[in-house]
Amino acid sequence: MVRRPRCGFGLASVSTLATAYVALSTYLTYTPSHGTRTLGLFVRAANAPAGGAGGGSGSSGGTQACGWAYQCPQESPCCTEYGQCSAGVACLSGCNPQGSYGQGYCAPVPACQSNNYTFADSSRIQQNGTAWNGDATQFDFTLDTLDGSKPAIVANDELVLTLTQNGGGTKVSTTRSVLYGTISASIKTVGAAGVVTAFITMSGVKDEIDIEWTTNNTDTWDSNWFWQGDVGNYDHGATEQAKNRDEQYHVYTIDWTPSQLSWAVDGNTVRTIQKANQTNQRFPQTPSRVQFSVWPAGISSSPQGTIDWAGGMINWQDPTYLAQGKAFKAHVQWVDIQCYSGSDFNLPFVQDNSSSSSNSSSSSSRLRERAELWPRAQNVNSYIYGTNNSAGQIGVMGSNAGTIINSAYSTGQNMIISNGKTQGVKQGIGSGALADTVVGNWWQRQNTGVHVGIIIAGCLITLFLIVCVCTLWARRHRSRKTRASQATILAAAAGPRAGGSAGTTSSSATLSKSRNGPPGGDTVPLVQHDNRSFYADSAKNYSGYSLPGSRAPAYDRLRDEQYLGGGGGGGGGMAGRGTPPPPVPMVPKQYSDFGGGGGGRRNAPYGGPGGAGTGSARGGPPPRQQQQQQQGGRGVYPPRQYGGSRPPPGQQPNYPGSYGPGYGGRI
The missing domain is CATH 2.60.120.200 (Jelly Rolls)
Structure with a gap:
């Protein structure tokens, strides 16, 4: 929060000046003796x-x-x-x-x-x-x-x-x-x-x-x-x-x-x-x-x-x-x-x-x-x-x-x-x-009322100028603090990618295992990211996989699958696009192996085999989702909001009217 500067003076000061002037003028004029x-x-x-x-x-x-x-x-x-x-x-x-x-x-x-x-x-x-x-x-x-x-x-x-x-x-x-x-x-x-x-x-x-x-x-x-x-x-x-x-x-x-x-x-x-x-x-x-x-x-x-x-x-x-x-x-x-x-x-x-x-x-x-x-x-x-x-x-x-x-x-x-x-x-x-x-001659010809009016007007103009100066100073100070805050956020976000340094405090928290987390008792870092650094991050790193089992909003999920699914094969993905994809947060390295398709890692633990244009962007459901499906649970992969239930074995999922195999490009 930016503290507003305390500067300027109130109308009471103007009134005091005017009252003092009137009193002095009255004294000197009314009582010449x-x-x-x-x-x-x-x-x-x-x-x-x-x-x-x-x-x-x-x-x-x-x-x-x-x-x-x-x-x-x-x-x-x-x-x-x-x-x-x-x-x-x-x-x-x-x-x-x-x-x-x-x-x-x-x-x-x-x-x-x-x-x-x-x-x-x-x-x-x-x-x-x-x-x-x-x-x-x-x-x-x-x-x-x-x-x-x-x-x-x-x-x-x-x-x-x-x-x-x-x-x-x-x-x-x-x-x-x-x-x-x-x-x-x-x-x-x-x-x-x-x-x-x-x-x-x-x-x-x-x-x-x-x-x-x-x-x-x-x-x-x-x-x-x-x-x-x-x-x-x-x-x-x-x-x-x-x-x-x-x-x-x-x-x-x-x-x-x-x-x-x-x-x-x-x-x-x-x-x-x-x-x-x-x-x-x-x-x-x-x-x-x-x-x-x-x-x-x-x-x-x-x-x-x-x-x-x-x-x-x-x-x-x-x-x-x-x-x-x-x-x-x-x-x-x-x-x-x-x-x-x-x-x-x-x-x-x-x-x-x-x-x-x-x-x-x-x-x-x-x-x-x-x-x-x-x-x-x-x-x-x-x-x-x-x-x-x-x-x-x-x-x-x-x-x-x-x-x-x-x-x-x-x-x-x-x-x-x-x-x-x-x-x-x-x-x-x-x-x-x-x-x-010349000014003195003109001033002397004016009566006390004119003198008081001019002095009050001068005080009000001075007050206005002081308020303007203070306002400009406050805005400039607030802008400087905002830039400093942004620089701090960018520095914190860039630290993990660079491997960090001794004495640098990580900006990540620890995500303990939970019913929505990956199986096993391992704890994983939860990336904290600020929207203001998205575009700065994306210019250098386009790894954008979500955490396994995360419940991202529909728009974010579609964005990830559209821009980050296919790799270097015919599945599309980043290949041939003239503009970089929207930025997404960095994720730990162990989750960068989850993806499949041409851009994913071969032999991915949860994905299908990568190939030229035949791989799935996400490879397959994560273990927890597979377990729920095998047990007749409520989990459905891919989610129903994307247009369908799980496809038969050996068949690629097909999202109506929007995406083709591999989720790499529009139909």
């Missing part, structure tokens, strides 16, 4: 602190948040927008230079480009935030947070922002930052108490401009702004009007220049503030990403002031929530960004990556000097942070520096990691070299 349970998406209220649209301002696990009061260590030098220290993606847009280890550790920020964005599909949205590598030519938006229900981010040519009871909400950010300009979007909001829909700008140092919709009053919205996260006396907000905002699309606009900031709805300006009128001219003036989000403010983990500002606790049995498949949804039809290029925008310029290539303590001062020497460039590729002035305002320069990283160890000081030179930085969040390939 790596531990913050609530999204903390831009809490803005008269009594709510400034924060961030994608996470709380504090870090998880009780670790001190980086920022004004605490800078990150050199081994994890970049301060994320969520107040945590890391490297890689943490050093890209959203990196807070004031909480980072030092000057230039936040990577250059992709600069503003005027464009109108629509949502025919999700191909321009980077849906795996940890794979983002800073290449703004590849993607227009990043999916910073996806609701735990894993909804489609784009549907019916719209950006869809979803919130479910246990999902946490959704947030999307532009890959390029705006440093002054006009930003408009056509939006239909959520109109439920406790749910916040937000359209804002946010910089790495927490400069912020807000349009937010709260409460179940569907005719109002809030405008607000912050300088570097300073909430002041909570006096920056105002309430504006927009009828049926949860059922109708309205166009909301932020118009931001170096000297003033205004808000508009459907083309009508509803509010304006002047930089000159602010204390110490504290006014948003750093590169900011545009962000859209829906998040839960009316939940038990939120501060009471935030719950009150949002209109109370969320009703998860709200008719609108149930009608939309147990989900609150906001819709964005399009986004239009026009970068500011007025004459009052005097942006210093820094050539290439000079600001991020030096670890010298004097790099900050050199950066300031070079910025003053270079005129403002008309084609700025990126923005770079400088140092704070006496009023606490951080400097910003334009540059043609690159914005792409290639490793989770990358920082603004060491963006392209080569030869493992990480400069002592620990692995952070982040992108790898895969992002720089």
Whole structure:
């Protein structure tokens, strides 16, 4: 028996791989702050602190948040927008230079480009935030947070922002930052108490401009702004009007220049503030990403002031929530960004990556000097942070520096990691070299569902190939064993004919005398033979006499008499035949003398005298048969199934219609 090989792996392994991948993707995408349970998406209220649209301002696990009061260590030098220290993606847009280890550790920020964005599909949205590598030519938006229900981010040519009871909400950010300009979007909001829909700008140092919709009053919205996260006396907000905002699309606009900031709805300006009128001219003036989000403010983990500002606790049995498949949804039809290029925008310029290539303590001062020497460039590729002035305002320069990283160890000081030179930085969040390939670019554009499907398909294909290989191996192994078995049988069968050898075990058994055996007490060998060796045996030996008194089937007996009866005389037998007879087993030599006729031995003990064509194939009945006949027993020779009873003395047996005298040939 061939034992089947134990190889391959089960579907449970595929399921385990898929489950692990989904869990990892969910963790990295849903919790960009790596531990913050609530999204903390831009809490803005008269009594709510400034924060961030994608996470709380504090870090998880009780670790001190980086920022004004605490800078990150050199081994994890970049301060994320969520107040945590890391490297890689943490050093890209959203990196807070004031909480980072030092000057230039936040990577250059992709600069503003005027464009109108629509949502025919999700191909321009980077849906795996940890794979983002800073290449703004590849993607227009990043999916910073996806609701735990894993909804489609784009549907019916719209950006869809979803919130479910246990999902946490959704947030999307532009890959390029705006440093002054006009930003408009056509939006239909959520109109439920406790749910916040937000359209804002946010910089790495927490400069912020807000349009937010709260409460179940569907005719109002809030405008607000912050300088570097300073909430002041909570006096920056105002309430504006927009009828049926949860059922109708309205166009909301932020118009931001170096000297003033205004808000508009459907083309009508509803509010304006002047930089000159602010204390110490504290006014948003750093590169900011545009962000859209829906998040839960009316939940038990939120501060009471935030719950009150949002209109109370969320009703998860709200008719609108149930009608939309147990989900609150906001819709964005399009986004239009026009970068500011007025004459009052005097942006210093820094050539290439000079600001991020030096670890010298004097790099900050050199950066300031070079910025003053270079005129403002008309084609700025990126923005770079400088140092704070006496009023606490951080400097910003334009540059043609690159914005792409290639490793989770990358920082603004060491963006392209080569030869493992990480400069002592620990692995952070982040992108790898895969992002720089065609396959990597395509992969990054796919959502988590596509990733899981591809991985499962790959596992199934691998399983199929393994099963095929194992099956082929088993068949080959079985074939080898069969051939080996046949060779053993042939060798055993050939041994007695060759006389055997010492140490060779005979394949014959001993046949003791019995009522069917030959007379006398002698024991004779009983040949054991395998059908698979018949033809091999017959090619060398045509001796085919049966044992005396054996009760062979009719077909075998006829075959023996037809092919092996007559010898070299006229009785036929083998003479004149063009093909060899069918093979039969070898018999011991003492039984080869039983046959008669021309091919038999003369003076055979049981046969008639041999002659030219007159001899019988078997010569006569064996002694036991003769004894039975003489005693009137039941034995008849030849057997009655061959067509008759024993012929009279001296007459050859005649089988009707088939065989003639000597049994050597057909009539």
